[in-house]
Amino acid sequence: MFKIGDFSRLSRVSVKALRYYDELGLLKPMMIDRWTGYRYYSAEQLPRLNRILAFKELGLSLEQIAQLLDENPSVEYLRGMLRLKQAELQQRLQAEQARLALVEARLNYLEQEGTMPEYEVVLKEAPTQLVAVVRETIPNWEQVHATFNRIFDEATSYVKEHGGQVNGLPFDRWLDLEMPESNMHVEAAVPIQAAIPESDRVKVVEMEGATNMASVIHHGSFDGLSNAYNALLHWIDANGYRVKGHNREVYLQYERTGAPVNNVTELQFPVEKV
Amino acid sequence: MFKIGDFSRLSRVSVKALRYYDELGLLKPMMIDRWTGYRYYSAEQLPRLNRILAFKELGLSLEQIAQLLDENPSVEYLRGMLRLKQAELQQRLQAEQARLALVEARLNYLEQEGTMPEYEVVLKEAPTQLVAVVRETIPNWEQVHATFNRIFDEATSYVKEHGGQVNGLPFDRWLDLEMPESNMHVEAAVPIQAAIPESDRVKVVEMEGATNMASVIHHGSFDGLSNAYNALLHWIDANGYRVKGHNREVYLQYERTGAPVNNVTELQFPVEKV
DNA sequence: CCTTGACTCTCCCCCTACGGGAAACGCTAT
DNA sequence: ATAGCGTTTCCCGTAGGGGGAGAGTCAAGG
Secondary structure (H helix, E strand, O other): OEEHHHHHHHHOOOHHHHHHHHHHOOOOOOEEOOOOOOEEEOHHHHHHHHHHHHHHHOOOOHHHHHHHHHOOOOHHHHHHHHHHHHHHHHHHHHHHHHHHHHHHHHHHHHHHHOOOOOOOOEEEEEOOEEEEEEEEEEOOHHHHHHHHHHHHHHHHHHHHHOOOOEOOOOEEEEOOOOOOOOOEEEEEEEEEOOOOOOOOOEEEEEEOOEEEEEEEEEEOOHHHHHHHHHHHHHHHHHOOEEEOOOEEEEEEEOOOOOOHHHOEEEEEEEEEEO | OEEHHHHHHHHOOOHHHHHHHHHHOOOOOOEEOOOOOOEEEOHHHHHHHHHHHHHHHOOOOHHHHHHHHHHOOOHHHHHHHHHHHHHHHHHHHHHHHHHHHHHHHHHHHHHHHOOOOOOOOEEEEEOOEEEEEEEEEEOOHHHHHHHHHHHHHHHHHHHHHOOOOEOOOOEEEEOOOOOOOOOEEEEEEEEEOOOOOOOOOEEEEEEOOEEEEEEEEEEOOHHHHHHHHHHHHHHHHHOOEEEOOOEEEEEEEOOOOOOHHHOEEEEEEEEEEO
């Protein structure tokens, strides 16, 4: 019979850990002195402790280990548990590798550009939402701004007139897969809370979200948007994603009368891996 | 200006997280209502939040991120930090891979044997310790038990007679690299607290430890030791280690008059990777 | 003007697997 | 008897929030 310190030295497990295992019921001392509370361990408990350590190295939690040790589970159950752990470890491994790749990409960028990137790309989930939407074809680049102003007004006032409630930030979508110079097909969408009747011009649809939305935030005049687009598309390519649908421009902050320097716009591309 | 809930939906960061970032000073709201305490965020804070998320994906702690965002560090500092993180990630990656390999080995064993292994092998560190040691040559297998009893007695009583204090559990070492059938060279060692004079038979040495000691605990009569040895040597081989010195047998529990079923013995091999 | 339901606030406890430390008590050797 | 460890319980801390309680706020409908 060993006192906790001796047992700790024997097993190379800290006294604190032994007490913790006792508390969890994972490894109770052979005997506890009823007067002093001293814990006394026996050498025969070392195999159990070693099993605990071995399972711990496999990455199991102490709670799981307690189950395994006390309930003497069937081989199938054990196998299931290990397979689960295996899958989890593989996932974590991939995550770590991805993280490492990100860090390496950062380092490369840092070496080449001598500074950190201006735009941070983030992957988000976009929920499906009900929107009122107006489509339009824009003949050329000069008309883009005016057209969007007009069709957003159209959508917004239509929603108001029909008693709808605006429920989120307005955004547009570019429906052409290639970027043409003329006759661009676009949509202006306004999220609404509940369905309202449609019209010829204004449609009401559930616009479906995306699980992976690569997004970047641009701050300032729309003139600089192309840099943001470049950064975003480069990121998508460099990180092994592929564009999977129509891109959006979300107007996080935009006042027609305000200085364009205060605009805040979010560019989003739905993407998928590889 | 958005209330925290709207800002949370915009950024897909939970309200709890936003409040936590506020508390840490990582992302303070644009404005806080002095009467109600309501937090109000502006869209212009989204780039900062995105930077936070991006750094978080790199695996940096929030504290490090706060530094990076507020102190606008030099490129060299950034590079250093990233390199550090890179090294850490590579280490973690290796650890995860090793864990995964362990789990796979377990699964294989489970499939082949239909049961969990009887012996759990654990890697430990062995400290250097002062011991009184007696060497002997054992002519054949029949003499092993009696010889050890005799030389352990010799060492122990010598220590007592010279006023030494026993400081740990007795162990033996097998000095032959191959296992011969006859004339086996062995040592019986008794840890002592402080140096005592030597004799012709009993030497006093600092027996140096090992950083990696593969060990297994055998419970019961010495007859079953060979199974434990097999398991241990197989583990060493299967996990890419190599024996690096003399193996020990530590007598965790042994009473000469007791039933051998109560014996507890620890087998140790110092090992090194690959 | 009142109500109602949805938000928001702060505060507290919870999670893992212990580590650090305080205050009080126990053991053992001189 | 005392000195010096060893051991006990209790409490706090970790990183990054999640869950929930209880109280106060906001906006829209009646």
